[in-house]
Amino acid sequence: MAATFRIVFVLALVSGFFPQVLEAAKIGDVTETRVIEQMFRFLSLKDPSVRATVIGTTLLGICCGLLGPFIVVRRLALVGDTLSHAVLPGVAMGFLWNMEKDPLAIFIGASLAGLIGACAVNLIKQTTHLKEDSALGMVLATFFAVGICMMTMIQRLPTGNKSGIDKYLFGQAAAMNQEDLILLSVVTTVVLLLVFLFYKEFLVTSFDAGFARSIGFPVNLIHYLLMLLLAFSVVVSLQAVGVVLVSAMLITPAAAAYLLTDRMHRMLILSVLFGVVAGVGGAFLSFLSNNLPTGPFMVLSATAVFLAAFFFSPRRGLIPRWWRQRSQTQRICRENILKAIYHILEAGEFEEEGVTFSELSIRRNEDLLEVRPQILDLEKADFVTVSKSENRIYFTPDGWQTACSIVRNHRLWELYLTNAVHYAADHVHDDAEKIEHVLEEETVRQLEKQLNYERRDPHGKPIPTFADIEKGLPTARQSRPATGYMSKS
Amino acid sequence: MMDSSKNDSGEECPLEIHDLTVAYHKKPVLWGIDLKIPSGNLIGIIGPNGSGKSTLIKTVMGMVPSSSGWVKIFGKSFRKNACRIGYVPQRESVDWDFPVNVLDVVLMGRYGRLGLLRRPKRDDREVAMQCLDKVKMLPFADRQIANLSGGQQQRVFLARALAQESDLYLMDEPFSGVDAATESAIIELLHELKDQGKTLLVVHHDLPTAKNYFDMLLLLNMRLVAFGPTEEVFNYDLLQKTYGGRLTILSEVADEVRRHAEADS
Numbered sequence: 001m002a003a004t005f006r007i008v009f010v011l012a013l014v015s016g017f018f019p020q021v022l023e024a025a026k027i028g029d030v031t032e033t034r035v036i037e038q039m040f041r042f043l044s045l046k047d048p049s050v051r052a053t054v055i056g057t058t059l060l061g062i063c064c065g066l067l068g069p070f071i072v073v074r075r076l077a078l079v080g081d082t083l084s085h086a087v088l089p090g091v092a093m094g095f096l097w098n099m100e101k102d103p104l105a106i107f108i109g110a111s112l113a114g115l116i117g118a119c120a121v122n123l124i125k126q127t128t129h130l131k132e133d134s135a136l137g138m139v140l141a142t143f144f145a146v147g148i149c150m151m152t153m154i155q156r157l158p159t160g161n162k163s164g165i166d167k168y169l170f171g172q173a174a175a176m177n178q179e180d181l182i183l184l185s186v187v188t189t190v191v192l193l194l195v196f197l198f199y200k201e202f203l204v205t206s207f208d209a210g211f212a213r214s215i216g217f218p219v220n221l222i223h224y225l226l227m228l229l230l231a232f233s234v235v236v237s238l239q240a241v242g243v244v245l246v247s248a249m250l251i252t253p254a255a256a257a258y259l260l261t262d263r264m265h266r267m268l269i270l271s272v273l274f275g276v277v278a279g280v281g282g283a284f285l286s287f288l289s290n291n292l293p294t295g296p297f298m299v300l301s302a303t304a305v306f307l308a309a310f311f312f313s314p315r316r317g318l319i320p321r322w323w324r325q326r327s328q329t330q331r332i333c334r335e336n337i338l339k340a341i342y343h344i345l346e347a348g349e350f351e352e353e354g355v356t357f358s359e360l361s362i363r364r365n366e367d368l369l370e371v372r373p374q375i376l377d378l379e380k381a382d383f384v385t386v387s388k389s390e391n392r393i394y395f396t397p398d399g400w401q402t403a404c405s406i407v408r409n410h411r412l413w414e415l416y417l418t419n420a421v422h423y424a425a426d427h428v429h430d431d432a433e434k435i436e437h438v439l440e441e442e443t444v445r446q447l448e449k450q451l452n453y454e455r456r457d458p459h460g461k462p463i464p465t466f467a468d469i470e471k472g473l474p475t476a477r478q479s480r481p482a483t484g485y486m487s488k489s
Numbered sequence: 490m491m492d493s494s495k496n497d498s499g500e501e502c503p504l505e506i507h508d509l510t511v512a513y514h515k516k517p518v519l520w521g522i523d524l525k526i527p528s529g530n531l532i533g534i535i536g537p538n539g540s541g542k543s544t545l546i547k548t549v550m551g552m553v554p555s556s557s558g559w560v561k562i563f564g565k566s567f568r569k570n571a572c573r574i575g576y577v578p579q580r581e582s583v584d585w586d587f588p589v590n591v592l593d594v595v596l597m598g599r600y601g602r603l604g605l606l607r608r609p610k611r612d613d614r615e616v617a618m619q620c621l622d623k624v625k626m627l628p629f630a631d632r633q634i635a636n637l638s639g640g641q642q643q644r645v646f647l648a649r650a651l652a653q654e655s656d657l658y659l660m661d662e663p664f665s666g667v668d669a670a671t672e673s674a675i676i677e678l679l680h681e682l683k684d685q686g687k688t689l690l691v692v693h694h695d696l697p698t699a700k701n702y703f704d705m706l707l708l709l710n711m712r713l714v715a716f717g718p719t720e721e722v723f724n725y726d727l728l729q730k731t732y733g734g735r736l737t738i739l740s741e742v743a744d745e746v747r748r749h750a751e752a753d754s
Binding site for chain 1: 547550551552567568571572574576578582583584587588589590593594597600601603605606608609633635649653659
């Protein structure tokens, strides 16, 4: 996602601006360097500062994870991003209030700045014919620019250097103090309560605002409530994730959840889960790497979850989809070879029971090198048996039924196109080549009925019926019933 | 302008509109509509593109603000009587990839009765299921709405409106983009609702079928051309007035109004 690419870029860029950002992080309170020890220290939760970090990032994951799905389905992702950048001047103002990191002052300043940003977007949208995305883009950049200027100024002040204000840019979960945690838990509780109480209202206004209005729901009020919650959760997440990346914590876990489920309430649960995983995971990785900024690690953890969903989601994942496509192609390929065998047998008026490899290669217009592995594959799938002594290929009952059905589907469809849709006779074959593989039994029965159980296709070839398919290969019935199908030997 | 003389005097009028003018971005799209809908009728709203058909029903429900005039639903404002209106929006107005299934959508029809804060109960689910059954979509109750055909999506919307159990229904092109089977199923259902004494106002696009589908027609082209029983209103002169001969002056003035408004602001 865009945020992920931005991490690397902005990190490189701003580390030039604020060398302290990276250096300050390196000289954190953690001195041990051995990874295993660090891991143990984090996971055992004995250290109070680690405990605070874990509680903070868990709350943050819940808060962002709960709001995220509504942001995603309402297409407010860009709004979230803009809001998070727009709060930066407010953070700086909150800091300037009494020249120290006072979470409440910063909370108020940031919320105000966010509000002004949102109003600016609305003003541009309503008074000009510019569309929302342009307005958002401009407001985002402008407010961020103002914020960066103010931050640089604060850094230059005598006390500014050790203020820790730079940690608001990329986030430092370990820098969360008790007041931060209280603020975070208040906002999380409010979000949790409101989403629980107004789930129905949030759902219907997100899905169909017009309908929600028609039943008398206060659609605008609910929208503003959601925006307010969005702004609050951005502001309380700042300390841990940072201004630059906080919107990704709202969007990425929800996006990953959206790939995995079709129901809103499940999406909320998954999104919260992913949010917590990303939050705590990010804090953990940051801790292991000597307290490098937490934001990038959190976002990358969220992205990892998203990528897992992107590739492996059972319904929408790239790999399951690719696998389904592959097995579909394989099925069609198999069916086409079985059909070719049927055609050869039919041309010989079912005198023979099997076909030779060379007959098949001529029919398929492929050389023996290509035909042989295909037949071995069919044999493995139990559609045909190969007699090595006679060098012949025989249908198994399954193989016969499949081949016969495909031929039936093909001819039935040709007949339908000719008789009912009035296709020209030379146009029907190519179409039937595709349709034969997808017709389902119910449709076939409907087609048969509509075509008055006609037994000949437009080219005069017989159309197999369900009874023919059941009975098995004609020669097997007539001449040598006992050895009709060759057993695997 | 035709008057609705057949209004039942005893019953409250389901929908009364008085001197309604509506403007989009300060450009008037409906001029001075006066209307009294008699109850228990299946009424088609017809008119060319851009004649304000959707706008009319959206204004009735307060989704579009009116510049002048008033609307009364069963003698009261929309806000007070919202629960007596059922609404079927245009199918394209929502994102069908939204993470809900068919039953979730139909349950939304109960939300208006529940009001804020209360959750749907077992009874509401039961009603929703019955409504799904009426539109023959019960087997699809658990289906994600993205995996439905256009006709099926329209049936879901209809089931949601049924679940509202309203007295007045406003439907925005319920026949657009549906298959023939769905179309006849919908019209059958509309007649059934009418027989139960409900009043239905249906925006319709297809002139040839309009004659057979509706008891009454409302011909609209920026202003009310005619309103009355189908056999009286569906004639060459009035249709010519509605569709033919664009009301150039009216739309030109509308443009002028907007230009002035922009110059003022």
